[in-house]
Amino acid sequence: MQLRRRRHELHLRRIDVAAMLGTSWKSLMWWEQDAREPLPRFYPAIIRFLGREPWPQPVTLPEQLLAERRRRGLTIQETAKAVGVDEGTYGRWESGVWKPQLRFGTLVEGFLEPVSRPMRE
Template sequence: MYHPILPFCFFAIRVSPEAFKAFILRKKGVIPLPQSLGEHLRNRRLVLDLRQEDVARQLGTLREVYERWERNERQPVVSEWPGIISFLGYYPFGQESTADLVMKARRCQGMDQKELAKVVGVIHQQLRRWEHGDEMPASDKLEALHVLASN
């Protein structure tokens, strides 16, 4: 991209389109390595050049609620997660343990513990123990959780 510095100047700055876009995103306030859900949501909103009100409407919630998510003052309920994951285009957290896998499956499916336990074929107290890292699921149940977390 060729952009003259000043109209009367003979110098110009040559910048690749990718570098220019990265510069603009940094100026908008995009965080390079987001750590929290709020940072992921804010980055996506800024990249898409949307207002908080637009994103809230798209996710089916109030602007005030969405604003609290962005500021990490409030976490979404499980039923709101499928829309958030769809808006982001990815799951914003890592999956290092079985407990993380259970939470990812619940959030991807938008289910509470009882609903997910019924789908997996266990009682909800057992699923709760998996989610807290107190117990490990059997291999067939672990496979079912992987399938549910990938949808």
């Protein structure tokens, strides 16, 4: 993740960035080292701090679903509820195991509605 580079660019201490992101300095350290992935609830703050999304442009439907879920800071359970399906179904869509059936197309499209997005690198 690009957190360490951004933190250095801004000449900020790890403890200060951790406070900005609402986490501990130790969690930030793990994220900076790509040793652990942040919980979904931290992604909106990470995106704001970086000024962009830390992943490549999503192309496939599973990538788009994952990216949107992270943008919103939602868990799979919360996203499934928002979309109106059970979490197993949503998880299989996001992992690419299943493709949404046509009857779910409107729900998926509604979840992926374009909103203001941070710029990419």
